[in-house]
Amino acid sequence: MGSDSSAAIEHRAYARVGLLGNPSDVYHGRAISFSLGNFWASVRLEPSKDLVIVPHPTNDLVQFESLPHLVNRLESDGYYGGVRLLMAICKIFCKYCKDNSITLHEGNFKLSYDTNIPRQTGLSGSSAIVCAALSCLLDFYDVRHLIKVEIRPNLILNAEKELGIVAGLQDRVAQVYGGLVYMDFDKKHMEELGHGKYEPMDIGLLPHLYLIYAENPSDSGKVHSTVRERWLSGDKFIRSTIEEVxxxxxxxxxxxIKRDYAKFASLMNRNFDLRRKMFGDxxxxxxxxxxxxxxxxxxAASKFTGSGGAVVVFCPEGDSQAKEVEDACKNGGFVFQPVQVMSSRLNEIDLETVSPI
Structure with missing residues (x-):
């Protein structure tokens, strides 16, 4: 796609579920994640005279009815919309291309976004916006073949780090690759190559899963965790538990792979129990x-999809058990819905850039 292209480009990136292994991805661990088709972010790029980042009509609100309206808005949603995410990925993308002698044409564009990923649910709403924007930039500048698939999650993470967002690679890998992905963030491999070992798996291996989330996740993230500091200082309990995760x-x-779903259920529960021991209630x-x-x-088996706000559920006893969970969720004021797993969205050009594992 050259600089004379006048066609708009649009890409989606899906929410993701951290299925097993979280939170070990920032500690040289391993993880399995998948693309959640229930929710997504979309970014649209249109060639234009000036480079324009378009504020979202609700997520980037700058006009209010009153001072109390502004205050209420900030207290419920914070200061964070998507404009800053789009700006950050533009910067990181440009810098990466410059550092790697990738020439970009001089055309300008207008970037806008939309998202239906519920806020504060641990479904990776921020990185989905960045991931979709990166896809648009790859196509607009016709450099998809020059930026390896395994490097793209690093660019997304670096854009978020620009904004002080603390995160690991797992979510971004899941969103770049799509489908079901097994990841190994082996320290030696990461230090030598700058990325982990990423292995796409057949989404047909997954049993039917469900999602629970709170419409108003008010109490997540209020208390600071010391797990990171304890891990860095060599705390034996944290180190051994992270290894177990x-x-x-x-x-x-x-x-x-063996379709041993009884084992899978017990691992889901164990994953959450270990997290709870480390972080505390x-x-x-x-x-x-x-x-x-x-x-x-x-x-049923259940665990967080990320760091809280939503839960992934497996009902080993099937539909009747799922109905019991659904009824309990209704009584508890939670949203309950079947998980839709999206298959990988990598195209032929992308696949040609993937290094063998």
Missing amino acids: ANIALEGREAL DVLGALNIEMVEVARRVG
Whole structure:
């Protein structure tokens, strides 16, 4: 796609579910994640005379009815819309191309976005916007073949780091690759190549899964966690538990390949229990814990999709058990819905850039 192109480009990036192994991805661990088709962010790029980043009509509100309206808005949604995310990926993309001698044509564009990913649900809403924007930039400048697929999650993460967002590679890998992905963030591999080992898996290996989330996730993230500091200082309990969490992803990969769903269910539960031991209930939040418990009370397996706000559920006993979870969610004021897993969206050009594992 050259500089004379006048066609608009539009890309979607889906929410993601951290299925097993989280939160070991920032600690040289392993993880399994998949693309969640229920929610997505879309970015539209249109060639234009000037470079324009278009504010979203609700997420980037700058006009208010009154001072109380402004204050209420900031207290519920914070200062963060998507404009800053689009600006950050433009900067990181431009810098990467310059540093790697990738020539960009001089055309300008207008970027706009939309998203239906619920806020503060741990479904990676921010990185979805950045991922979709990066796809638009790759096509507008016709450089998709020059930027390897395994490098793209790093660009997305670096854009978020620009804004002070603390995160790991797992979410971005899931969103770039799409489908179901097993990831190994081996320290030596990361230091030598700058990225982990990413292995796409067949989405047909997954059993039917469900999603629970709170429409108003009010108590997530209020209490600061000391896990990172403790890990860095060599805390034996944190170090050994993180290693166990990483091994859950490894065992989970085997369980899925063998379709050993009883084992898979126990690994989901174990993953959450280990997280709870490390972080403590004050950090996880009562509402988040209740979302896990509401499924477990009827024998379903459940764990966070990310760092809280939403829960992924597996009902080993099938539809009747799912109905019990659904009824309990209605009583608890939670949203319950079947998970739609999206297959990989990598095209032929993308696949040609993928290094063998």
